[in-house]
Amino acid sequence: MKTNLSKRMRLVTSLTIFFGVLNMFAVIVQATRVVGLWSEPPLAKWNDDILGLQVAIFAGTLAYGIVMNLLIMLFMHNSIKLIRNGEFFSKRNAKILWWTAPTYLIGSFCDYNAYIICQSNADSILIYPNSFLIPTFLIGISIVYSIGVILSEENRLTV
Amino acid sequence: MSIIVNVDVMLAKRKMTSGELAEKVGITAANLSILKTGKARAIRFSTLDAICKALDCQPGDILEYREEE
Numbered sequence: 001m002k003t004n005l006s007k008r009m010r011l012v013t014s015l016t017i018f019f020g021v022l023n024m025f026a027v028i029v030q031a032t033r034v035v036g037l038w039s040e041p042p043l044a045k046w047n048d049d050i051l052g053l054q055v056a057i058f059a060g061t062l063a064y065g066i067v068m069n070l071l072i073m074l075f076m077h078n079s080i081k082l083i084r085n086g087e088f089f090s091k092r093n094a095k096i097l098w099w100t101a102p103t104y105l106i107g108s109f110c111d112y113n114a115y116i117i118c119q120s121n122a123d124s125i126l127i128y129p130n131s132f133l134i135p136t137f138l139i140g141i142s143i144v145y146s147i148g149v150i151l152s153e154e155n156r157l158t159v
Numbered sequence: 160m161s162i163i164v165n166v167d168v169m170l171a172k173r174k175m176t177s178g179e180l181a182e183k184v185g186i187t188a189a190n191l192s193i194l195k196t197g198k199a200r201a202i203r204f205s206t207l208d209a210i211c212k213a214l215d216c217q218p219g220d221i222l223e224y225r226e227e228e
Contacts, residue, residue, distance in 0.1 A: 154200050154201070157193060157198060157199050157200040157201070158199065158200055158201040158202070158203065159186060159190045159191075159193060159194045159199045159201075159202050159203070159206050
């Protein structure tokens with residue numbers, strides 16, 4: 001059963017890294033389309049009145065796309081290394097899990113308001129409860145994982 | 160931790176090395192070291208049973224309670 005789970009974990013990790021890299025590439029390509037590096041005219045309609053907000057949302061969306069994928073790939077990569085060493089939890093992974101929460105929060109906000117970049121006359125910022133539900137859940141998961149780290153350490157020190 | 164594991168005294172009495180004890184008990188030398196240096200958080204009864212069998216002693220011979228100041 002352990003071998004089966006280990007094999008499944010390896011498959012899931014490989015798929016995660018594959019889709020993570022693909023995602024990051026797609027995000028970067030989309031970002032270049034928005035600013036008009038590959039497409040004319042650019043999708044972005046910059047407005048001097050709200051330029052700061054537009055740039056912040058653009059940067060946030062780009063950063064979210066890269067950072068979130070990196071965090072997920074790193075978590076899975078670390079997990080498979082841990083399993084190979086006969087462990088399951090690590091402080092490093094607990095931190096990575098924690099950081100997915102604020103990353104998702106920023107990314108979610110930027111995602112919902114990405115329309116502001118493409119509409120120069122946008123006049124409202126959208127905030128949905130979902131933007132807070134998932135990060136709260138992720139923080140909860142990271143707390144449970146941290147408890148796992150503590151218990152794992154206790155178990156390691158049980159002779 | 161207030162529980163001290165005094166394995167060294169019994170090892171000297173039985174003229175046994177830590178490595179030999181670890182092998183007889185079925186734990187790694189690293190785990191035995193964790194036990195001897197007081198870093199262990201818990202000990203399984205099965206391990207305590209194996210240690211007492213290997214050292215031919217009672218649990219009280221190797222376990223000591225020392226109140227922390």
